[in-house]
Amino acid sequence: MEKKYLPAVQSPSDLKNIPEEQLPDLAQEIRETLIETLSVNGGHLASNLGAVELTIALHRVFDSPKDSIVWDVGHQSYVHKMLTGRYDRFTTIRQPGGLSGFTRITESEHDKFNSGHSSTALSAAYGLAQANRIKKNDAYAVAVVGDGAFTGGMVYEALNNAGRSDCRLLVILNDNEMSISQNVGALARYFAVMRANPRYVKFKAGTERFLMHIPLVGKPLAKAVYNLKTNIKNMIYNSTMFEDLGFRYIGPIDGHNIEQLCTAMEAAKSMNIPVVLHINTTKGKGFEQAEKSPDIFHGISRFDPVTGEPPASGENFSSCFGSFLVQAAAKDKRVCAVTAAMAVGTGLNNFSQKYPERFFDAGIAEEHAATFCSGLAKGGMLPVFAVYSSFLQRSYDQIVHDAAMQNLKMVFAIDRAGFVGEDGMSHQGIFDAAFLNTIPDVTVYSPACYKELNNSLVNAFYHSDGVTAVRYPRGKEPVLPDDFTPSFESFDYYGDENAEVLLVTYGRIFANAANAVRKLKNEVPCAVLKLNRIKPIDAKAIEIATSKKYVLFFEEGQQHGGISETFALRLLEKGFNGLYRSVAVEDDFPIHDTVQAQLAKYRLDTDGMIKTVQEVTGCG
Numbered sequence: 113m114e115k116k117y118l119p120a121v122q123s124p125s126d127l128k129n130i131p132e133e134q135l136p137d138l139a140q141e142i143r144e145t146l147i148e149t150l151s152v153n154g155g156h157l158a159s160n161l162g163a164v165e166l167t168i169a170l171h172r173v174f175d176s177p178k179d180s181i182v183w184d185v186g187h188q189s190y191v192h193k194m195l196t197g198r199y200d201r202f203t204t205i206r207q208p209g210g211l212s213g214f215t216r217i218t219e220s221e222h223d224k225f226n227s228g229h230s231s232t233a234l235s236a237a238y239g240l241a242q243a244n245r246i247k248k249n250d251a252y253a254v255a256v257v258g259d260g261a262f263t264g265g266m267v268y269e270a271l272n273n274a275g276r277s278d279c280r281l282l283v284i285l286n287d288n289e290m291s292i293s294q295n296v297g298a299l300a301r302y303f304a305v306m307r308a309n310p311r312y313v314k315f316k317a318g319t320e321r322f323l324m325h326i327p328l329v330g331k332p333l334a335k336a337v338y339n340l341k342t343n344i345k346n347m348i349y350n351s352t353m354f355e356d357l358g359f360r361y362i363g364p365i366d367g368h369n370i371e372q373l374c375t376a377m378e379a380a381k382s383m384n385i386p387v388v389l390h391i392n393t394t395k396g397k398g399f400e401q402a403e404k405s406p407d408i409f410h411g412i413s414r415f416d417p418v419t420g421e422p423p424a425s426g427e428n429f430s431s432c433f434g435s436f437l438v439q440a441a442a443k444d445k446r447v448c449a450v451t452a453a454m455a456v457g458t459g460l461n462n463f464s465q466k467y468p469e470r471f472f473d474a475g476i477a478e479e480h481a482a483t484f485c486s487g488l489a490k491g492g493m494l495p496v497f498a499v500y501s502s503f504l505q506r507s508y509d510q511i512v513h514d515a516a517m518q519n520l521k522m523v524f525a526i527d528r529a530g531f532v533g534e535d536g537m538s539h540q541g542i543f544d545a546a547f548l549n550t551i552p553d554v555t556v557y558s559p560a561c562y563k564e565l566n567n568s569l570v571n572a573f574y575h576s577d578g579v580t581a582v583r584y585p586r587g588k589e590p591v592l593p594d595d596f597t598p599s600f601e602s603f604d605y606y607g608d609e610n611a612e613v614l615l616v617t618y619g620r621i622f623a624n625a626a627n628a629v630r631k632l633k634n635e636v637p638c639a640v641l642k643l644n645r646i647k648p649i650d651a652k653a654i655e656i657a658t659s660k661k662y663v664l665f666f667e668e669g670q671q672h673g674g675i676s677e678t679f680a681l682r683l684l685e686k687g688f689n690g691l692y693r694s695v696a697v698e699d700d701f702p703i704h705d706t707v708q709a710q711l712a713k714y715r716l717d718t719d720g721m722i723k724t725v726q727e728v729t730g731c732g
């Protein structure tokens with residue numbers, strides 16, 4: 113539909129020129145644009161619909177990029193992108209070569225900090241605020257943090273550090289009662305009490321707005337009124353935890369009322385100390401289906417813009433894992449499932465309903481979740497932490513110190529291992545194999561299909577000691593060759609036994625290697641060594657590779673520290689004197705694209721593998 117206001121907003125200063133009474137129309141246009149574009153491209157619809165008025169108010173009151181606006185996770189920054197000169201490219205969001213679905217410092221000067229992983233904005237904004245103070249610059253730093261992100265420990269480390277400082281720091285708590293699913297934990301209940309008790313800290317918007325408009329003395333007066341109000345409130349009621357930590361607290365206010373938002377932000381700005389502004393928003397606001405099911409519309413692929421219906425999804429690696437776990441829990445009362453706010457994405461929904469007493473949503477707290485699992489294991493349970501590969505990066509020390517060093521029996525079910533496509537740089541699952549590879553006594557499986565996933569989980573549960581990780585990619589299993597039957601051993605050999613060229617790989621890209629072998633059949637006889645257990649590597653697999661002339665390792669992950677490096681080392685130790693190549697992600701952060709294009713870029717698709725064989729052997 114033709115837009116009247118949005119095309120004219122090339123920068124925040126254009127937004128400031130729009131008369132106040134026309135802002136609701138602008139908000140409506142933004143919502144229409146979000147629905148139109150994301151119904152095609154997919155993305156974080158519900159979070160952005162809930163942040164429309166907040167973003168308009170932020171860019172009216174603050175002066176970006178001089179003032180820094182730091183978005184936590186950054187999945188709700190689409191409106192910010194539209195209002196900071198990127199509306200004309202908005203249809204490219206999450207598309208190859210298009211705008212990122214998160215803030216990226218390389219994309220705009222208004223994106224002050226990269227985002228993607230939760231609970232970092234407050235620390236970053238505090239750093240920016242301290243830098244401003246040291247440089248005697250009067251700019252403001254604003255962190256926009258959701259109530260879900262407030263379940264992450266870094267937020268408290270930052271609050272502890274920033275409270276009682278004299279920085280120009282504003283923390284906006286965007287409270288919609290949702291993480292991806294319903295928000296969890298004691299803090300969520302604490303926020304609910306604040307929301308439900310209007311006499312608690314009702315912000316007198318009208319009065320303060322009136323005072324703000326009194327020339328010259330307006331801001332100091334607003335501050336004085338606020339101080340008086342806070343003092344009276346503290347005498348009558350308990351102070352909030354934020355005030356106890358040295359912040360001023362304003363709220364909760366209606367996060368869909370632009371006038372109230374602007375007034376509260378102006379008041380916060382006048383204070384010159386750290387302030388928490390607590391706003392209530394509705395996730396999915398303005399799109400009925402998203403308001404009803406904010407979890408489904410948190411991050412959605414495509415959907416029908418009229419009915420809201422997403423395309424049917426069917427079986428995938430996550431759902432297979434979920435089914436296995438439900439069956440395992442029925443047989444074994446020790447089985448517990450732990451998630452860090454990703455129950456739906458990791459396939460734990462059924463488990464959470466069937467076995468609520470053995471299901472734990474730890475919040476967005478991967479470090480805590482890993483050590484919590486260690487505690488469960490020590491207490492005689494059999495915990496499974498289902499987690500996305502990129503978020504597990506946070507738990508490295510906990511796996512080393514709390515799990516592996518005590519050789520506790522637990523399972524890490526690592527979803528989204530490998531390239532993830534449109535979510536891009538921050539979400540790629542390309543580090544887990546390398547970092548788990550460094551930890552003693554950890555066993556790692558990397559299945560290529562659902563049957564192998566099942567078998568790897570059986571091994572992890574019943575035939576392994578200590579920490580075992582099973583890693584699998586996003587989405588569906590690849591099409592494997594008809595003449596391949598999984599052996600369920602620690603490795604498989606596919607192709608000509610006497611071939612001099614050996615492609616070594618693991619995980620879903622085995623399908624590409626097998627294709628390459630078939631296509632090269634009449635040109636160069638090749639075979640594939642498919643590792644199912646990637647740590648420790650079976651000595652027999654090394655022995656087979658040692659007898660070959662060419663060993664080419666294809667790895668959908670970081671090269672440095674990865675499995676291909678270990679494989680090479682073991683080959684050398686065995687006296688291999690052929691030619692070795694490692695084809696992997698070499699010192700790079702792959703940006704958003706389709707998974708197929710990401711595989712092609714790093715020569716991990718069938719064509720890339722064929723080219724590598726031809727180059728190395730000189731054939732073709």
Ligand SMILES: Cc1ncc(C[n+]2csc(CCOP(=O)(O)OP(=O)(O)O)c2C)c(N)n1
Pocket residue numbers: 159162185187188228229230257258259260261262286288290291292395410452453454476478503506
């Ligand atoms: C470390 C980490 N773990 C998990 C996620 C996945 N994730 C993305 S957004 C989100 C929920 C955030 O909730 P909230 O901060 O309240 O924002 P809302 O979408 O509700 O506005 C989660 C769990 C993540 N981005 N980072």
